[in-house]
Amino acid sequence: MSIINLEMKETALKRIEESTNVLEIEQVRVELLGKKGTITELSKKMKEISNEEKREFGQKLNELRDSIIEAIENKKEILKNIEQLSKLKDETLDISLPGRKVNKGGEHPITQTTNYLKEIFMNMGFDVSEGPEIEKTEYNFDALNIPESHPSRDYQDTFYIKENEVLRTHTSPVQVRYMLENKPPFRMIAPGKVYRSDYDISHTPMFHQLEGLMVGENISFANLKAILTEFVKKVFGETKVRFRPHFFPFTEPSAEMDVECVICKGQGCRLCKNSGWLEIMGCGMVDPEVLKAVGYDHEKYTGFAFGMGIERVTMLRFGIDDLRAFFENDVRFLRQFN
Numbered sequence: 001m002s003i004i005n006l007e008m009k010e011t012a013l014k015r016i017e018e019s020t021n022v023l024e025i026e027q028v029r030v031e032l033l034g035k036k037g038t039i040t041e042l043s044k045k046m047k048e049i050s051n052e053e054k055r056e057f058g059q060k061l062n063e064l065r066d067s068i069i070e071a072i073e074n075k076k077e078i079l080k081n082i083e084q085l086s087k088l089k090d091e092t093l094d095i096s097l098p099g100r101k102v103n104k105g106g107e108h109p110i111t112q113t114t115n116y117l118k119e120i121f122m123n124m125g126f127d128v129s130e131g132p133e134i135e136k137t138e139y140n141f142d143a144l145n146i147p148e149s150h151p152s153r154d155y156q157d158t159f160y161i162k163e164n165e166v167l168r169t170h171t172s173p174v175q176v177r178y179m180l181e182n183k184p185p186f187r188m189i190a191p192g193k194v195y196r197s198d199y200d201i202s203h204t205p206m207f208h209q210l211e212g213l214m215v216g217e218n219i220s221f222a223n224l225k226a227i228l229t230e231f232v233k234k235v236f237g238e239t240k241v242r243f244r245p246h247f248f249p250f251t252e253p254s255a256e257m258d259v260e261c262v263i264c265k266g267q268g269c270r271l272c273k274n275s276g277w278l279e280i281m282g283c284g285m286v287d288p289e290v291l292k293a294v295g296y297d298h299e300k301y302t303g304f305a306f307g308m309g310i311e312r313v314t315m316l317r318f319g320i321d322d323l324r325a326f327f328e329n330d331v332r333f334l335r336q337f338n
């Protein structure tokens with residue numbers, strides 16, 4: 001009987017052939033050729049064999065071992081190549097691929113307009129100042145000559161934080177803060193967020209204003225008209241303006257400034273409600289009561305103030321007809337301003 005037969009060889013070679021990676025083939029190598037492996041176990045049987053058979057047995061065993069070693073080496077080589085190739089494929093850098101586009105953010109149209117308006121006034125010598133959005137009623141109302149009984153102090157319009165603290169309803173309290181900290185003559189603007197409890201097609205609870213104030217000796221309504229007309233010309237080009245009498249508690253006399261309708265050029269259309277004019281800001285000569293409240297000599301100093309809605313200016317500049325678009329943050333809308 002022969003211990004080593006053809007079947008044995010076939011089984012061993014099949015095990016080798018079926019290995020799928022370098023690690024597995026190493027396991028198979030140990031199983032077949034290792035210290036406790038099949039071949040070693042077989043060679044131990046040498047003792048049990050008769051001398052006549054030893055020669056043949058030895059030859060067959062060597063043959064078997066050689067063919068196993070060869071098969072393992074071959075298979076290992078193949079597997080290594082395969083692994084190398086897939087590694088190369090994974091790590092390949094295709095420098096011809098187009099780069100990934102980085103989506104850059106842009107400035108919100110309100111921010112753009114604010115910066116644009118600031119620039120115009122800075123070029124006319126105005127200082128830029130800011131105040132807190134949570135404001136004392138004293139600065140938001142009292143110092144501005146808005147009496148306790150005034151409807152704008154009502155809970156319906158004003159967001160109260162405490163009895164004497166509100167979300168500022170306009171940027172005018174920055175006038176007060178600025179005057180308390182500076183001496184005339186000066187000219188300043190104050191852009192920022194303001195809050196009113198109001199929400200419909202043309203009102204949002206938060207919006208932006210730009211305030212302006214110029215105080216000195218001999219400042220007159222003529223100065224107000226000159227500066228504001230120049231300003232409008234810079235924003236809207238050569239266009240007609242008009243001043244309509246109005247009332248504000250903190251200015252006297254007061255006016256509203258209109259520009260000729262940017263759409264119909266005064267002919268009358270939906271935007272200007274057929275009047276041919278668009279209101280653009282409130283303004284007036286600083287009321288002596290306001291100057292007194294901050295300790296200024298109201299015999300010596302006079303001044304003018306103005307306040308405009310930045311949303312409104314932005315809508316007119318870019319032809320936007322819905323205020324809500326500013327706050328919905330629809331990127332399709334916002335991207336048009338990049």
Ligand code: PHE
Pocket residue numbers: 169170171172211212248251282283284305306307308
């Ligand atoms: N504060 C006023 C408002 O919010 C605007 C204004 C400012 C009017 C300065 C006159 C002078 O409506």
